[in-house]
Amino acid sequence: MEITENAALVVVDVQEGFEEEAYWGARNNPDADRNIAALIDAWQASGRPVVFVRHDSDKPDSPLRPGYAGNDFKPYVEERRGKGRGDELFVTKSVNSAFYGTPDLDTWLREAGVRQIVVAGIQTNMCAETTARMAGNLGYGVFFPLDATYTFDGVGPWGWTLGAEELARATAVSLHGGGFARVVGSRELVAAVSA
Template sequence: MEINENAALVVVDVQKGFEEEFWGRRNNPEAEENIAALIDRWQETGRPVVFVRHDSVEGSRSPLRTGYVGNGFKDFVEERRGKGAGPELLVTKRVNSAFYGEPDLDAWLKGSGIGQIVIVGIQTNMCNETTARMGGNLGYDVLFPLDAMHTFDLAGPFGWTQTAEELTRATAVSLHGGRFARVVSTREVLEGAAAR
């Protein structure tokens, strides 16, 4: 797999609030380890890293609300911020897509001549998927390492429920089959982004 020398790693919403029972049962306990490995590879090779933080409205019950401890990045992410040899950007948002945050992610990527993005983080079928769909629509080559993210069981309409694993599989099939993104593994991305 070819990873561009200036491919951006987009680390979505890896925040402490997702550790709370509020969300229910999650999948993929290896997600954090894989996210950390990708951040480390990007930083050691001087590639750009975008850290995205979801700022839920203050006063809401969300564990990601502004001013609450859950709004902060998980420790393993916070410890890595500012440590890379390449460019770094912090994007804050209040909706699912990182492309609707501040500052404007699309403008920053295009201004930096970046055409390839790798999306990791939380949640697979929510902010990660929405960001990947928009990235594909905007013309980016989007890579989606499925084992570097996780999600939670979810209830929907008509009494339907889906497990985190079922939601992950549906996201993978929709993104890959619909050509919004290439669904890959962390190992493939790490190998493709080996030191230059």
């Protein structure tokens, strides 16, 4: 696995509000937070850039709304901000893609000469997937460490329901099979940047 010297890690929406199980329901991948932390540590130690993305929901009942405690990054993310040797960016958004946030992620990446990104965070099939798809469309080489993401059970049309693990697998198949991203494990990425 070839990870460029300036490949950016994009950490999407790792916020306290996602701990509110009464709002979101059952989640998958209990190891995701540990794997996200390991990626941040590896990226910061290697001097590569890290982007921290926060979702500022405009829905008044959302646990991710500004001014509510759930809008804050989870403590393990907040304590790592500003600790790396590489460049760091903080993006806020109110839609699924980190590329539609403030400041403009695409402009920042291009000005830094970044052509390869890693997308980790919450939710697998929502903001993480949308960010990865858009990155692929914009021409970036994208790695998607599935085990550094998680999601929740979902309900769709006609009462269809899918469990969180099914939704995560669907994301992996769509991203990898569709050519948007290379779906990998977080350990592979940590090993690649630590070598």
